[in-house]
Amino acid sequence: MLIFLLKRTLQAVIVMLVISVVAFAIQDNLGDPLRELVGQSVSAAEREMLRDEMGLNDPFIEKYGRFLKNALHGDLGNSYFFKRPALDVIIDKLGPTLELVFGATVIIVVFSIPLGVYTAIHPNTTFTKIVMALSSIGISIPVFLTAIMLTYIFAIQLGWLPSFGRGEPGQFAGIESAYFSVDGLRHLILPCIALSSIMLPLFIRLVRSEMLEVLSSEYIKFAKAKGLALNRIYYQHALKNTMLPVLTVGGVQIGTMVAYTILTERVFQWPGMGFLFLEAVNRVDTPLITAYVIFVGFIFVVTNTLVDLLYGLINPTVNLTGKGA
Amino acid sequence: MAAIPSAAPGRWQRFRESDLVYHFKRDKVAMFSFALFLTFLLLALFAPWIAPTDPYDKMSIDIMDSEIPPVWMDDGDPRFLLGTDEQGRDILSTILYGSRLSLTIGFLAVGLQLFLGIIIGMTAGYFGGRIDSFLMRLADVQLSFSTLMVAIIISAVFKAAFGGEFFSRYAVIMLIVVIGVAEWPQYARTIRASVLAEKEKEYVEAARVIGFKSGRIMFRHILPNCLSPILVISTVQVANAIMSEAALSFLGLGLPVDQPSLGALINTGFEFIFSGRWWILLFPGLVLVALVLVINLLGDWLRDVFNPRIYKG
Numbered sequence: 159m160l161i162f163l164l165k166r167t168l169q170a171v172i173v174m175l176v177i178s179v180v181a182f183a184i185q186d187n188l189g190d191p192l193r194e195l196v197g198q199s200v201s202a203a204e205r206e207m208l209r210d211e212m213g214l215n216d217p218f219i220e221k222y223g224r225f226l227k228n229a230l231h232g233d234l235g236n237s238y239f240f241k242r243p244a245l246d247v248i249i250d251k252l253g254p255t256l257e258l259v260f261g262a263t264v265i266i267v268v269f270s271i272p273l274g275v276y277t278a279i280h281p282n283t284t285f286t287k288i289v290m291a292l293s294s295i296g297i298s299i300p301v302f303l304t305a306i307m308l309t310y311i312f313a314i315q316l317g318w319l320p321s322f323g324r325g326e327p328g329q330f331a332g333i334e335s336a337y338f339s340v341d342g343l344r345h346l347i348l349p350c351i352a353l354s355s356i357m358l359p360l361f362i363r364l365v366r367s368e369m370l371e372v373l374s375s376e377y378i379k380f381a382k383a384k385g386l387a388l389n390r391i392y393y394q395h396a397l398k399n400t401m402l403p404v405l406t407v408g409g410v411q412i413g414t415m416v417a418y419t420i421l422t423e424r425v426f427q428w429p430g431m432g433f434l435f436l437e438a439v440n441r442v443d444t445p446l447i448t449a450y451v452i453f454v455g456f457i458f459v460v461t462n463t464l465v466d467l468l469y470g471l472i473n474p475t476v477n478l479t480g481k482g483a
Numbered sequence: 484m485a486a487i488p489s490a491a492p493g494r495w496q497r498f499r500e501s502d503l504v505y506h507f508k509r510d511k512v513a514m515f516s517f518a519l520f521l522t523f524l525l526l527a528l529f530a531p532w533i534a535p536t537d538p539y540d541k542m543s544i545d546i547m548d549s550e551i552p553p554v555w556m557d558d559g560d561p562r563f564l565l566g567t568d569e570q571g572r573d574i575l576s577t578i579l580y581g582s583r584l585s586l587t588i589g590f591l592a593v594g595l596q597l598f599l600g601i602i603i604g605m606t607a608g609y610f611g612g613r614i615d616s617f618l619m620r621l622a623d624v625q626l627s628f629s630t631l632m633v634a635i636i637i638s639a640v641f642k643a644a645f646g647g648e649f650f651s652r653y654a655v656i657m658l659i660v661v662i663g664v665a666e667w668p669q670y671a672r673t674i675r676a677s678v679l680a681e682k683e684k685e686y687v688e689a690a691r692v693i694g695f696k697s698g699r700i701m702f703r704h705i706l707p708n709c710l711s712p713i714l715v716i717s718t719v720q721v722a723n724a725i726m727s728e729a730a731l732s733f734l735g736l737g738l739p740v741d742q743p744s745l746g747a748l749i750n751t752g753f754e755f756i757f758s759g760r761w762w763i764l765l766f767p768g769l770v771l772v773a774l775v776l777v778i779n780l781l782g783d784w785l786r787d788v789f790n791p792r793i794y795k796g
Contacts (some may be wrong), residue, residue, distance in 0.1 A: 295772075297779060298722070298775040298776035303772065306753055306764065321757070415625075417631040417635060418631070424734060436734060453633065454636075455628070459627075462627040
């Protein structure tokens with residue numbers, strides 16, 4: 159187990175290093191930090207002197223070493239636009255993005271498990287056919303189109319819900335969040351539904367196919383032959399074994415949702431990380447772009463490593479040493 | 484489809500009597516999806532001859548015709564069946580040209596994925612050992628990032644690095660490369676899994692005993708036997724690529740306004756939906772959904788028919 163843990167952590171560190179090289183290459187080639195500092199009015203000779211002084215003419219490796227050292231201290235440079243440390247700017251926006259991811263996850267869990275289990279147990283009912291047909295259609299509708307349609311119907315035509323922004327967030331136990339005020343909750347509904355719309359069909363299908371696989375296994379047949387109550391077989395024996403693969407895929411998909419928040423935030427002008435990133439790209443705010451790449455990479459690496467470790471812990475058949483894999 | 488009827492008549496005969504065609508004739512959803520897909524394909528292919536106007540031709544656009552609703556509404560104009568957008572372009576024409584671009588990017592990006600996937604997957608599966616574990620780790624790592632995320636970041640960096648103008652001029656090539664590179668691991672894994680299964684079979688052994696070189700065994704003997712899983716994921720991948728392209732264009736990281744794909748059209752329409760001009764967005768949106776849906780349905784059907792050993796990930 160310890161070897162597995164070490165191997166996974168080592169792999170995570172290597173991946174993070176690769177990401178940091180990529181991020182640094184972006185920073186090194188995009189934009190000129192000197193111009194941001196001193197403007198256009200400095201002569202070429204002075205510029206060259208300043209470049210030397212700042213170490214901008216050093217070899218790549220040396221510059222990268224400095225970058226890495228600063229990054230490890232949490233310093234990813236200052237955003238050109240906000241004139242503040244880029245990492246701080248991003249972490250400020252992390253909250254709103256996580257609010258969306260959280261809401262969407264709740265919707266997905268609440269709907270996908272019952273629907274997936276039902277469609278697996280009753281494969282031939284009309285309701286199952288409707289659910290499966292809807293999930294086929296749902297997979298084919300891009301998130302941003304769902305988001306726009308929701309806005310058009312519920313915000314513009316019916317006027318029930320606000321069409322953009324995060325509203326006035328509430329305070330609770332010193333934490334500010336849109337979940338703690340009525341206005342904030344009203345603003346959350348549409349973006350969360352939109353964000354969950356692409357993953358929900360995927361999860362219904364996943365739960366269904368895993369459940370079908372479990373239901374056709376020997377021990378379920380045996381339980382049936384033994385005369386156990388069907389409900390007990392389904393919900394106690396089968397569901398438990400269905401959740402294992404669902405959890406692992408699910409953990410990874412929650413990371414994936416970060417990508418879809420960019421689209422959702424763009425439609426709803428939700429002040430989160432994705433929206434910030436798009437603005438940074440348009441302003442060529444290099445430190446902010448770099449910091450975003452590193453930060454998002456970090457989220458992915460951490461969720462994946464955790465999911466892998468969890469899976470290794472729960473499932474005894476996983477080859478922990480990775481030999482022969 | 485799998486066999487192209489341009490070959491010898493014997494082959495056409497074999498194709499007509501194959502399982503694929505047998506199942507196809509008995510599945511209404513598959514037949515309907517295929518018919519619709521073919522229609523989209525033909526419409527896109529012949530867009531320049533079918534479209535009422537040429538949306539790239541600035542001379543034929545009249546700003547006075549802008550934002551006209553579809554024909555069946557009160558202010559409709561019989562010249563513009565589905566209405567016009569904010570520049571006075573005929574929506575039907577922009578959709579036809581747009582789906583042409585979306586499909587082109589979709590197919591070429593998948594072609595690139597296939598190329599990378601075959602080379603990497605075959606190498607990993609056939610040679611095994613260290614090369615295999617290195618390549619598959621690489622695939623794992625890249626897959627652990629959302630492919631959409633990778634595509635967004637690469638194109639964002641391209642755009643910031645080369646500037647908006649350069650980016651829009653080469654947008655089509657950029658998108659193909661970005662989407663192609665972001666999704667190769669899917670193919671590589673599937674192909675590797677099939678190669679591993681095929682490698683153990685006797686015909687490969689026989690070919691090796693005859694003394695054929697690795698390259699010949701890989702591409703002439705093993706590859707043809709891996710075709711059915713490749714075909715299945717290819718359909719899904721084309722749908723994914725079209726979706727990714729639409730998402731990137733919607734974010735302003737894809738095709739520019741004067742050369743719109745379906746995603747770019749939706750992006751334009753988004754600005755006008757708040758003022759109630761829904762037709763600028765709705766029609767390209769519907770076409771995009773319909774296109775992706777039929778490709779996905781075809782993919783589902785193919786998977787059920789072949790039931791291949793797709794790497795579950």
